[in-house]
Amino acid sequence: MLTEERQQLILMQLKTNGIVKLQDLVQTLNCSISTVRRDLQELEDQGKLVRVHGGARTVTTLQTEPDVLEKSSKNVQGKRKIAQKAVQQIQSDEVIYLDAGTSTEAMIPFMAQLTSVLVVTNGVQLASQLADINIKTYLVGGELKNTTKAIIGADVVETIKNFRFNRVFMGINGVHPEFGFTTPDPNEAAIKRAVLHQSEINYFLADTSKLNEVSFAKVADLDEGILITDETDQTVLNSFEQIKEIMEAD
Structure with a gap:
């Protein structure tokens, strides 16, 4: 060749x-x-x-943020494995939050058999798909961000403060040993931070392409949640020792 x-x-x-x-x-x-x-x-x-x-x-910048169509075509198999592992953590009768994004959207096909689960989300596409499998869902209100199909804005943050969650599942653009969990959009970062503060257990879903990446706006320190990833290289994973727990997708 x-x-x-x-x-x-x-x-x-x-x-x-x-x-x-x-x-x-x-x-x-x-x-x-x-x-x-x-x-x-x-x-x-x-x-x-x-x-x-x-x-x-790939070459990225601090403000790089692909749209939903571009994200949905990348690392599909890895996201599916991560999603399946994430759904395995959910218990009956729990209240969970699903962050808008393709990693969390990949969880929905595995959620059909869950019983008495209540989901809160800021993802328009997620809410529609959850309704299709008869899961009770709250879609928070605010401004629709066209590129990611996420509801954003100050109204979302204020609404979130009135809720409590057993578990939060959050997609993330960057996971870095020094800079923590980051995302390109400060508006989405503010919502993510508000959600994390209202939760008992936080899960960050990140395929291998997100590790050692940094985006513009900080969401959380590494010790604020559990990482679910498809990365299997222990040399890479060992650099994230501050993370509370790392779950490797099967």
């Missing part, structure tokens, strides 16, 4: 998953580790990716 062909395949996988792993590329491209490393270095020099431990990720 020609160098250009290999590098195009690497970029295609990055576009789909947001991150690529060195060992996976060796198998997919049927070439040596040194060849893949050289390709990754060349692509990084061209500004097309960022090399990380064991692979590479």
Whole structure:
């Protein structure tokens, strides 16, 4: 396979998953580790990716925020595993909060068998799908953010203060050993912080592409919740020792 062909395949996988792993590329491209490393270095020099431990990720900025369609097409299998693990934590008769986002939306197909659960959400698409499986749902009111289909604004924060949750499940854009849990939009960050303060147990859902990433607005410190991730590399996970608990999706 020609160098250009290999590098195009690497970029295609990055576009789909947001991150690529060195060992996976060796198998997919049927070439040596040194060849893949050289390709990754060349692509990084061209500004097309960022090399990380064991692979590479897409180039992002502090304010980067893909829309719902773009998010829903990335790392689908990883999000599904995380979602299934997350739903396993829910008990009957609990009140839970589902944050707007594709990671939490992936939980809904696994929730159909839950009994007497009440869900509060700021995700329009989530509320509709929850209604389809007959789960009692409260959709908070406020301004609709077109890109993420999330309800945002000061009214949401004030409404949240009147509720209490057994568990919160929250998608997050960045998980970093120094900067904690972050997201690009300060308005969404304010809602996330308000929700976390009203909950008994907090879960952050983050596929491997979100680890060691940083976005503009801080949501919480690492010790404020449990991380559910599809990352299996213990070298990577060991750098997040401040997190209360890390659950690896099966």
